[in-house]
Amino acid sequence: MPRVRRCRQPGCHVMVKLPDHYCAKHYEHEAEYLASRQKWTRSGDQVTTHKYNTVTRYRTYDKQEQYQFYRGKQWQSLRQLVLDRDHYVCQYCGRPNSNTVDHVVPIEYDQQGMTDASNLATICRSCHYAKTQWEQKYYGTGNGNTLKDVEPITDTNRIVLMMNGGV
Structure with a gap:
């Protein structure tokens, strides 16, 4: 069974397969979310x-x-x-x-x-x-x-x- 998580969009309870963070309906937010996470991953840069x-x-x-x-x-x-x-x-x-x-x-x-x-x-x-x-x-x-x-x-x-x- 594939690993899943809940869509990150507030109020949306659709389950999505990893590594995605948003469901098909809210997928346009995926790139924005990944970009916002980049600033936290710069520690090893x-x-x-x-x-x-x-x-x-x-x-x-x-x-x-x-x-x-x-x-x-x-x-x-x-x-x-x-x-x-x-x-x-x-x-x-x-x-x-x-x-x-x-x-x-x-x-x-x-x-x-x-x-x-x-x-x-x-x-x-x-x-x-x-x-x-x-x-x-x-x-x-x-x-x-x-x-x-x-x-x-x-x-x-x-x-x-x-x-x-x-x-």
Whole structure:
């Protein structure tokens, strides 16, 4: 038995054979529907991928280097070392089962701390989001921002206070 579906025209309950979306009465809408779906299928398109890589991911040589670092074995082993050291507990709020590792002083601000385990801490998703927002204000990190000449903060407790509007 062939696979069928209901016609996509509102109010029409006629069954049509796959891969069609409309019955014979409403078939003129088929081309329009397929064209509207094309914008959602562009994610694997080479032009879109190239634009993402050159504009966002690899926008500078440093960003390209950072991306390659995070894909390497050195980062994977360093990340696992920190997760084991911190027992998968967020160092900012104490939430258990956190599995993200973050640089306390962002590497965009200080490249020297990229592979330093003392500059790494386990962090949960919500704290990571809040810390990223705070880093953009304090250090000036992020796309389109300018780095500021400020004192790097390595104490996670002080960062938590500053993230929450204190000191």
